[in-house]
């Protein structure tokens with residue numbers, strides 16, 4: 421029975437037998453920055469230290485990880501936090517998957533984002549898994565793309581809603597023959613064109629930002645900007661480390677790159693404070709991540725330390741590689757604090 425992609429993704433990923441709520445979790449199927457936990461965790465602690473200072477060192481400092489997987493990142497933050505900070509930290513994983521076992525008891529596990537957050541809310545590779553609708557172009561303009569959840573075969577649905585058309589017109593105008601051109605009185609979208617409507621991600625991010633009373637909301641994800649949306653979109657599947665056709669039958673991850681500028685604008689409206697959008701590579705360098713190899717002389721004096729430093733350097737290189745994880749976006753949305761100083765070297769270039 422054909423349905424919208426958004427409905428199909430919701431069931432396939434988060435239904436009773438959904439891909440993300442059963443099994444071994446995301447890390448069993450693909451590598452994310454959060455899987456490189458010690459390096460990312462250390463960088464986040466440096467960022468958290470700046471947020472803590474901006475907040476005036478409150479008695480309770482939240483770290484809320486939305487789309488927490490199996491708690492990999494929170495476990496690392498708990499393990500690496502210095503004692504004084506650790507005493508004030510309140511760690512919360514927000515997941516549609518059940519609480520993993522074992523998980524340190526100090527980590528709370530919820531299925532919705534708690535309100536009143538004072539500290540850091542983070543979502544690494546969360547937004548790309550927020551279900552969204554697709555539009556296809558036919559002779560009469562944009563229509564919904566429907567999908568059969570068993571076979572993955574697509575068909576044309578009814579015309580898209582006016583709200584979706586408005587989103588496309590503003591945020592995805594560069595598709596050849598796309599809605600931007602139609603708006604200007606040119607020919608309608610080229611038959612066969614295909615786009616992903618990011619409104620549901622905007623709403624999810626805006627709600628997450630709204631849950632922060634004071635502090636920073638940080639999204640880390642792969643995505644694109646209005647000036648360079650990918651032709652045909654990016655919807656795809658992943659299973660056991662391999663890219664597979666996106667069939668919404670619960671057997672694979674279903675993901676589409678995030679329209680990060682649209683999401684950022686939605687969060688900024690809620691926060692009323694300018695956001696910063698930078699590449700992960702730039703963000704990690706600003707936070708002091710060092711990808712240089714340790715000096716060879718260390719191998720002679722401290723072989724174990726040398727191997728450890730070499731492993732850390734290669735993880736930093738992986739996380740900052742512009743062709744890979746380093747090309748992911750960091751969207752920093754301050755709430756009720758001064759944006760300056762969170763990523764000192766980057767704010768001038770990346771803030772809008």
Ligand SMILES: C[S@@+](CC[C@H](N)C(=O)[O-])C[C@H]1O[C@@H](n2cnc3c(N)ncnc32)[C@H](O)[C@@H]1O
Nearest residue numbers: 440446452454487488489514515516544545546
């Ligand atoms: C790609 S995984 C990322 C996991 C982890 N953050 C990482 O970077 O490795 C996305 C996760 O987001 C979770 N997720 C998606 N939407 C969610 C929501 N609305 N609330 C809570 N968790 C959600 C999924 O269950 C899944 O575990």
